[in-house]
Amino acid sequence: MSSFTHLDSQGNPSMVDVGAKNITERIAIAESRVQLTDEILSIFSEGELKSKKGPVFQTAIIAGIQGAKQCSNLIPLCHPLPLTKVGIDIKIVGKDAVIQCVAKTKGQTGVEMEALTGASVAALTIYDMCKAFTHEMVIGPTYLLEKHGGKSDYERKTP
Amino acid sequence: MSSFTHLDSQGNPSMVDVGAKNITERIAIAESRVQLTDEILSIFSEGELKSKKGPVFQTAIIAGIQGAKQCSNLIPLCHPLPLTKVGIDIKIVGKDAVIQCVAKTKGQTGVEMEALTGASVAALTIYDMCKAFTHEMVIGPTYLLEKHGGKSDYERKTP
Amino acid sequence: MSSFTHLDSQGNPSMVDVGAKNITERIAIAESRVQLTDEILSIFSEGELKSKKGPVFQTAIIAGIQGAKQCSNLIPLCHPLPLTKVGIDIKIVGKDAVIQCVAKTKGQTGVEMEALTGASVAALTIYDMCKAFTHEMVIGPTYLLEKHGGKSDYERKTP
Amino acid sequence: MSSFTHLDSQGNPSMVDVGAKNITERIAIAESRVQLTDEILSIFSEGELKSKKGPVFQTAIIAGIQGAKQCSNLIPLCHPLPLTKVGIDIKIVGKDAVIQCVAKTKGQTGVEMEALTGASVAALTIYDMCKAFTHEMVIGPTYLLEKHGGKSDYERKTP
């Protein structure tokens, strides 16, 4: 592929015409993370914290699901898609809250941006809920883990 | 500060009551980036590319501005705010497209999440517009650079 | 059915994966009502009132239709659906404005929540348009009357 | 008050001009409820259930807060308002999940509809999360409990 599919011949923004593409089951999984601080982590691991992690992560899960559904309103050249599934999973790994977002549809174009948007909005929500402790948190790296069902599959190699 | 401001005493999600806070000029600046690949960078630096960077970045700028305005619809416990300014600046630094988003309001609560959301949506849009070339791009790190006008100012120390 | 379909095995909110369900014609009808006061009813039955009922109910009909289309943005675990029909009917029955909302789609999941949301938003709109007279109005009961086209049909028994 | 404030002299829908009203602190509290069935209640009171009530109610709390923020997009003649607080509280009382929604602003018009919308969307969300068990649930009655800060205060008398 040697040109920008989202720009027309004059260099103007252009939505891809997906009308001729096959209707297939499409899935994409994206990952983001919030690099927490020791202060926040200690709260999450103490007794008091354990009880807090539930609602913080659940709020982020819901925000991420809603965010994935807003993808085509946020990313200008994305197509509106009837998503059949959005799932968000959040785990503490080391010092990070690691978010995985899976998006699925049965349609004519892929759902990578929906998965990436869902993961990003979940990360922003965790940040929002912990920001009273510190602003030293960092969001990312955020990337696509895999996608299937389109013209070409993709699986991220282990870093 | 020793507890989650976004959880009530029973651990349920809770929006902060900002009704008693002062109305002040508030500003926040956030940074995100998209780590591009050599393939994409070479397209951006060639003649053909130079003409493409404009519309790619301008689309991302507009998406970021619109995204910042959607912040309180995306992040569940954010307050709706009449933003007086959202600005997005994008530069190629090394191999990265570096995005800075400034948000301003005259209100009772800060605009950190608006700045972070604007920067994140701009980054997602650059990813979307370049993804026909490769899915090896990585978004982030994304963080707050500075904020002013609230109870406490913040400036990120150089890494 | 013995578990929450909207919670995963760890108790976190989870959207049902409807990708494997059949695409069928689906219909749902929900009912809500606004219990009006004698003051409002008298206005609606007088000459002056008759001419007012039209625009009050028409505003509620439009709001209800628009509300049903917003269902998946309002109810976190609902799927976005291409609705083929939303209809709202409002009648005065006794002292109540009785609202029926029908929703239809050709898809992989039902439209109960769309019908309930449409009826609820129409009821809220009637309340809004009459609230200058009194706040003694009561909305509800709101319930599903029937649904068809999915794995199991439902018809409400007369109370 | 003897006429519809939301209709003009020709009977057409009309938004009230609040430009000349005082800017005051305004608060409104609304209540809704979901009448649950014995089956759902037994699940909520068993061990398995106890762990489920958290995420069901937390999802409803977040949906209700987001719904209140969408009020002026849902109810045609409502004004967009910079809400300073939305709070949702949900309790099991008898066989009902009882929802209270408080909304606050510092502005030129009241927040009754925001509170009623927040409570209604939270109720719809509880319905959605429990509907795999039964469709015999009933939403309502939904009403305003109190409002303060405008031209006239209101407090609902005990039924």
Added chain:
Amino acid sequence: MSSFTHLDSQGNPSMVDVGAKNITERIAIAESRVQLTDEILSIFSEGELKSKKGPVFQTAIIAGIQGAKQCSNLIPLCHPLPLTKVGIDIKIVGKDAVIQCVAKTKGQTGVEMEALTGASVAALTIYDMCKAFTHEMVIGPTYLLEKHGGKSDYERKTP
């Protein structure tokens, strides 16, 4: 004024910073129209028609009010504003449905785009409701009639 306020020095889209502007009462009135065909006009003037004009125009009024409230989500560089009034008036003048939209706010920037957007969405809605008869309708001209309250007032000269 000699440069584009919505482009920065590098030619990128840029929202104006209105933080330093005075908070004043601002009003704008815009006009649009739908040029109807004889067929539609005859329906509107017959007995059958008279009863139809009400709901067609009322639907357009509500859509226009809601559209004006969506202005900052539709027009990328517009600021979100707490509108204190949106009013839509529609009259048959000659062969045209003439729409006037007034928008008001108390804020730091004008409401011309809100008025123009409200008038345009009302016009599109009339078109939608009459398009089963013919697609020969034409929308426009659409223009600003007047605005007051900002740095400079404007009143359109009679054509």
Added chain:
Amino acid sequence: MSSFTHLDSQGNPSMVDVGAKNITERIAIAESRVQLTDEILSIFSEGELKSKKGPVFQTAIIAGIQGAKQCSNLIPLCHPLPLTKVGIDIKIVGKDAVIQCVAKTKGQTGVEMEALTGASVAALTIYDMCKAFTHEMVIGPTYLLEKHGGKSDYERKTP
């Protein structure tokens, strides 16, 4: 066709039930324009101007695409549709910025309103970006150029 498809037998607003219509490829093209002033045109044709036309038109293109996707949220009786393509093209013709918007879907109802909405929002955006120079601009005429794929095709005759 001899009656309003968007009104029911009682004259209330009513969404057409498209559930029984065929799923076909549908396309519609609409045109709008902004009548610019000599002052703005001179800026666009000078050297300084040439560099400005890009970002002004690109912002309008993106706004128009996003606007077309919002059609069913703006026009009350429109169906939500999974658009497969929205394209916006803008040219200076004489003293006008002429906008063409093409919309496509594979569905049960046409996309005329999506095309007209996209063209209108793009026109409003050009107006917004040039309004610091003058408010003497006029938007329109806006009309449908052609549509195909439904029960009846349409092509506008040359004026």
